[in-house]
Amino acid sequence: MDRRGFNKLVTLALFAFGVGCSGTTSSEVLVSAAASLTDAFAEVEAAFETANPGVDVVLNLGSSSSLRQQILEGAPADVFASANSSNMDQVVAGGEAVGEPTTFALNLLQIAVPAGNPAGITGLQDFANEDLLIGLCAEDVPCGDFGRQALANAGVIAAIDTNEPDVRALLTKIEAGELDAGITYVTDVRSAGGAVEGIVIPDDVNVVATYPIVRLTSAPNPDGAAAFVTFVLSGPGQTILASYGFTSP
Amino acid sequence: MNDDKPQRRSERRPALVLVVLGGLGLLVFVVPLVGLLVRTPWSRLPELLSGDVVIDALRLSLVTSLAATAIAALMGVPLAWLMARVDFPGRSIVRGLVTLPLVLPPVVGGAALLFALGRRGLVGEPLNEATGLVLPFSTLGVVVATTFVAMPFLVITVEGALRNLDQRYEGAAATLGAGRWTVLRRVTLPMIAPSLVAGLVLTWARAFGEFGATITFAGNLQGRTQTLPLAVFVALESDRDTAVAVSLVMVVVSLIVLVALRDRWWRAL
Structure with missing residues (x-):
């Protein structure tokens, strides 16, 4: 195993045991994202890393409710992207969000x-x-x-x-x-x-799922978090999401 | 069982390491049950268990698990007999195939059933064209899925008993003029009865608790395909108290059957 891989492993181990985030380098952005974003965010990650050399995005994928639980229980993360507003609302109510969440995608x-x-x-x-x-x-x-x-x-x-x-x-x-x-x-x-x-399904009867994104107060890498959120909302980010069937808000 | 006293005398107490490891082993089974008991809303139990979702699921679970057990007996005993008594080529492969559902994730079994017996399946499509029968999303589909998962318990138990049976008894009966059916009915079946009953009980218990193959092959609809385990799974998302209450019913019913029959018939295993 090379040194970089080893460092990654140590970082992961620290996350796993909740020892803290002192081991996280400032170039890593940990994104907790809803499972339905798996494919789209993998491409967003690649594009963001190309645009920001030296930054490593780590995706933590799961159901929005389990991610919400992790965040409220203090698991370190920089960004939370939820597949519905109710889980995001609870993260905001728990004081874990920086400012108001932004809707970055719609799913019909x-x-x-x-x-x-x-x-x-x-x-x-x-x-x-x-x-x-x-x-x-x-x-x-x-x-x-x-x-x-x-x-x-x-x-x-x-x-x-x-x-x-x-x-x-x-x-x-x-x-x-x-x-x-x-x-x-x-x-x-x-x-x-x-x-x-x-x-x-015609618009007048269709139901829209909204996907909000937000930076987290406990973010080990606030700058990286801000950059990632900005990228998701930017033209290139939205183009990638659209190619997976998401609609821009 | 522990009649071999002479050898054990010298060591009355089991070694500490055995007690510790064995005790930990027991905890693996006990702790989840305690977790369930602690979380049970005892005072609301009657109300939670009398809802129509629970009643429908209980009725469906009893009907389908008993039907699966009956089918398993009808086809599984002959299969066990063939495997134990007929030396045909590929017997070990057949044994492997029969025990496969024991180790296969039930979801995989359910998907395989869907591709084979579904409306567009290998066997299901001609079956549908000939009879109009659609197995997925029907109660019969639940019976098929649970039979697939549970029947191996019957087959391996009965096969083991048949193989261990001293065939001289059957031979003696035949020498005395008993026909094939008489031998089977009067000698073979009575001699393997304890194993047969143990196999039937295990088969029923497995069918009663079946989840993965059922939801994958037969779907989930109250009153038609939603058995107790499916009702628990769905309720876990929304109504945890009901999920816990139903889980408790399943544990109690299964435990009563297994404990009550253990002393009478399980020695056969």
Whole structure:
């Protein structure tokens, strides 16, 4: 193992044991980001590091609620990017945020159908059809909550056949052609490649997920944190996010 | 079990290191249970357990786990007999295949079932075209998933018993003029009965607690495919008290069955 790798390992170990952040070099930016940002932020990280030589972005990915818990329990991080406002609000209320969070991305809902749309789904009204196999995320998962809101907005009482534990499980069953349709985020449809097709849900019934970002008060690297947030909100940052299906606020 | 006194006499007390390590081993099982008990909202228990989600899930869990056990008995005993008594080529491979669900992550099993028996699956598509039957997202799908995961317990228990059985008893019965079925019914099955019952109990208990294959293959819908473990998982996100209460029911039911049957039949294992 080379010296740099060893240093990285020591830093990680320090994080893991919560010993503190004295081992963190000023050139490292630790970003706690929602799991749905995994692919997009990997590219943002690469672009940011190219633009800022010597800076190393470390992504800590997880569900927004578990990241919120980590931050409130004192785990060191420079930036928090959440997939919804409720977890961000709790971080702000806990006094961990520097100033007000900024919304950096929006994620719209889309109807996801298997490639070729074998059931001929055209819109949310098809979700009431008893003869089709329809899946949603479970009610308590954000995508399930938003999906139900969209159905309610459209006045559709859905004939649901399964409430999947998360959006990944729902997509798998749509990809396999076992479900005729489900409701996911635009970014999920995009990430599934050609196996899944998206059908647009009209703006007047669609539900928008907002992604806020903020610097943290306990940031070991406040300058790096500020630079990263600025980059995400900048033109190049927004272009990368758009390529993954996110909408600019 | 501990009748071999002569050898043990010299060492009445077990070595300290054994006690410490064994005790730690026991804690691995006990601590999570204590955690559950500490977190249980005892006073609200009746109210939490009488909700329609819990009642539906309990009914579905009992029906599907018993159905899976019955199917496992119907097909698993003959399979065990073939594996124990017929020397066919590839027998060790068959043994491996049968025990695979024991070590496979149930989610992987569920996905495999989906690709094989789903509406667009290898077997599922012709099945659907011929009969209109769709297994995923149906109660029958839950039974299929739990059978897949639980049946190995029956097969390996019964196979082990058949292999250890002294075949001279069967031979004697046959010599005395008993036909094949009579031998099976009057000699073989009674002799392996303890193992058979132990296998059935283990199979049922595994089916009752099945989660991963069920949610992956059969989905999650109250009253149709949402068994108790699925109800617990979903409730953990929103209603932790209900999740804990249902978990407690599962622990109590399983423990009663396992402890009650242990002394009578588990010696066979």
